[in-house]
Amino acid sequence: MRKSQEVKVFLKKYFTNSRYKRNVLVLGSGRIIAQLLPILVTPLLTRCYSPNDFGIFGVYITIVTIFSMVSNGRYCLAILLPKKDTEARELVIISSVCSFLVSLIFTMVIVFKGEYIFSLFNVPLLNEYKILIGLSVLFVALYEAIYYYALRNKKYKIIARNVVIQAIILITIRLFGGYSGFTESGLMVSFLIGYIVAYFLLLLALKIKFKGIMRSIKFKKILLRYVKFPKFSLLADLLSRLAEMFPNIGMNMVFGNSNAGYLAMSDKILGSPLWFVTSSVGDVFKQEASEQYREKGSCSEIFIKTSQSLFLLGIIPFLLIFLLVPSTIPFLLGDEWVLVGQYIQIFCIMFFARFVVTPVSYVVYIVNKQNMNIFFQGLKFFVVVISFIVGYYTHNLKMTLMIWSLLTTLCYLVIYLTSLRLSKGSS
Numbered sequence: 001m002r003k004s005q006e007v008k009v010f011l012k013k014y015f016t017n018s019r020y021k022r023n024v025l026v027l028g029s030g031r032i033i034a035q036l037l038p039i040l041v042t043p044l045l046t047r048c049y050s051p052n053d054f055g056i057f058g059v060y061i062t063i064v065t066i067f068s069m070v071s072n073g074r075y076c077l078a079i080l081l082p083k084k085d086t087e088a089r090e091l092v093i094i095s096s097v098c099s100f101l102v103s104l105i106f107t108m109v110i111v112f113k114g115e116y117i118f119s120l121f122n123v124p125l126l127n128e129y130k131i132l133i134g135l136s137v138l139f140v141a142l143y144e145a146i147y148y149y150a151l152r153n154k155k156y157k158i159i160a161r162n163v164v165i166q167a168i169i170l171i172t173i174r175l176f177g178g179y180s181g182f183t184e185s186g187l188m189v190s191f192l193i194g195y196i197v198a199y200f201l202l203l204l205a206l207k208i209k210f211k212g213i214m215r216s217i218k219f220k221k222i223l224l225r226y227v228k229f230p231k232f233s234l235l236a237d238l239l240s241r242l243a244e245m246f247p248n249i250g251m252n253m254v255f256g257n258s259n260a261g262y263l264a265m266s267d268k269i270l271g272s273p274l275w276f277v278t279s280s281v282g283d284v285f286k287q288e289a290s291e292q293y294r295e296k297g298s299c300s301e302i303f304i305k306t307s308q309s310l311f312l313l314g315i316i317p318f319l320l321i322f323l324l325v326p327s328t329i330p331f332l333l334g335d336e337w338v339l340v341g342q343y344i345q346i347f348c349i350m351f352f353a354r355f356v357v358t359p360v361s362y363v364v365y366i367v368n369k370q371n372m373n374i375f376f377q378g379l380k381f382f383v384v385v386i387s388f389i390v391g392y393y394t395h396n397l398k399m400t401l402m403i404w405s406l407l408t409t410l411c412y413l414v415i416y417l418t419s420l421r422l423s424k425g426s427s
Helices: 002-015 018-045 051-071 075-080 085-120 124-152 156-179 186-206 219-225 228-255 257-296 300-333 340-357 359-366 370-394 397-423
Strands: none
Touching: 018 156, 018 257, 018 300, 051 085, 051 124, 051 186, 051 228, 051 257, 075 085, 075 124, 075 228, 075 257, 085 124, 085 219, 124 156, 124 186, 124 257, 156 186, 228 257, 228 370, 228 397, 257 300, 257 340, 257 359, 300 340, 300 359, 300 397, 340 359, 340 397, 359 370, 359 397, 370 397
16 A cells, blocks of 8 residues: 555656646657557558568668768757757758758769669669658658757647648558559658658748848858767767667568568557657657756756656556567458567567667767767667677577567666766766
């Protein structure tokens, strides 16, 4: 009884901070809808798109995510930090210009060398969609810059509305493409159009005043002031993305497109609910922790509050997913997808660790210790590579996935403990 009372007091303490909770709920509500809609139509999608289609789409997503992140130089992350909004708008421009230039170079490379590159990844089909991939890289990168500016100005309602519209567009095109026979390109086209519409809607809603900034902006000064973001954050984030998304490519190369499709679907089932919580909490944490650190020189209070809340919020749902979801897969997705249940059980512990640690790990940027983050993300990537090297030589899929899951969980523990120490700042 006493323990139950303690839990109630704890929940009241950590979930009723009015402004913080309100901001999380605003973002969370939009993302719940945005993620719930694709989840609800998944049983329809799995009956018109094959595991092979999802496997190829997983490689496409990996390429787009990694190169869109590289293209903006991670200057988008710095948009939250300046005290003056004029400087934040200058960073939006710099990030966007970098995105255009790098995306153009990337597109030219795949136009001339795409056939070799995609054959190497065991997805020769993507060679037919080189321009689509280049545009996807550009608009994901552009969206990221404008998104962080919206976060900086606490436009949570606008962001929430935008992600819902993006989700509706995505599933509408995806269903139309699937049931019209365009299964080869439906997943990719829907992704691109969703980002194009989301970008322009957000840009119009924010009404950012760029007038006069283009003439007065001191590119060299701003680039040098925030040089740690491309210098350290870019490498760290690149390693982080590779650690999270390289399995899509590794699975394709070692175990084939269908197994890559099972991986993509298990990631969708586990990652979608995880994403709308961690991204909503994480986005608010970024803004609130940055503000707290500027004022107090420490953000450990909100760090501990957020991570403890996430642990309590996630422990029971992940346990239920481990026990119940695998047996429902054949009914929900079809007999062709039965192996997804085994993937989910293996990955549960890894995704739970990611659920707790990912939102608060942004503290590395807040305290300007991007160089330390390189080591952590490099460690995660090393674990993934080792896991698939084992898979390549043993041809044992289950062993490969278990090694990857357990070692990555340990990596998240190291990241959490170090981030906690960093959140205390000079104190």
